[in-house]
Amino acid sequence: MASHPLLAPLFPLGKEPMPAGMTEDDRYNQQQMVLYQKYMNYGMESCAFKTGMAGVAGFGLGAFFSLMSTSFQYEDPLNRANVQISTMAQTKIAMKDMGVKMLSSGKGFAKVGAVYSGVECCVEGYRAKNDIKNAVYAGFLAGGILALNSGGGPKGVLGGAAAFAAFSGAIDLYMRKEVADED
Template sequence: MAASMDNASAAPASDAASQISAASGENGPQMQYSVDLNPAVMGGLPVPPKSDEQKMIERGMESCAFKSVLACVGGFVLGGAFGVFTAGIDTNVGFDPKDPLRTPTAREVLKDMGQRGMSYAKNFAVIGAMFSCTECIIESHRGVSDWKNAVYSGCVTGGAIGFRAGLKAGVLGCGGFAAFSAAIEYYLR
């Protein structure tokens, strides 16, 4: 009785296998993938198809150049704000080392705050652009979007920045930036 059930269940499976092998031809099974899913069929709201201009803008926004410029501008703004903030809480801003007893004017304090803000802004912009560009290049090369891209990019960025001070500083910069990138990726994902 069990043998007859096995034969009965094997018959439809063998028929399906023979249909697949007959349809696939000599080159193996032909699979078709669709990237344009109809949301109305899946229970979502229907979305009109994207125009060529929208697709072009999306490709541009996903390019490494755009991501690097965006990170550069964002780093500049964030670095400037951070520099002005740290200058605002620094008690030595505006003081002249030659005459420490003289009280600085508001103009001198604002000038020092602006200089520190600009210095931080430039540094953050360069680091942001380097990190974003290397991460995008690594992601494009690997073809995978995961946490390893940020770690590799952190190592390259930190190593390049630290290498200006020597090999040991480059290795420490690589390790430090890679560890920081891994921690950020762990908490953000």
């Protein structure tokens, strides 16, 4: 076989030469590690994973916002009723009220995040592109879905869809501009 010094040697896939000190078992373990990493990447890039993570993050963000807003309330509902109870009882009532509000707000944010993320992932997969139109289309669909229970009828659904599409497009445009400015 002739030697060509300027050409890289070709080896069958999986039969490349091993670095010094590595065995065939090490090659197998490395191939398994690469395979597991590929599966993990597929899982993390799936629409189901993205939707679930958006729901979890939305729940946490909504609960945090609610915690912040209820902690800044100046009005005490017990003072309006002129009820005299112990400080410990007032604290329990306030904490319970705060927990109920955090749960409600967290569920709302989780719903919005999961619906939008899932729809956007499906739109991006269908269009096979990553551009600002995905955010607008996904915002329109997600806004319409979220506005279905608003009681506003078709006008309410269309209004919610248009508003969410505009909001999503503006946020995506801003985020793309920020990334372009960093480069």
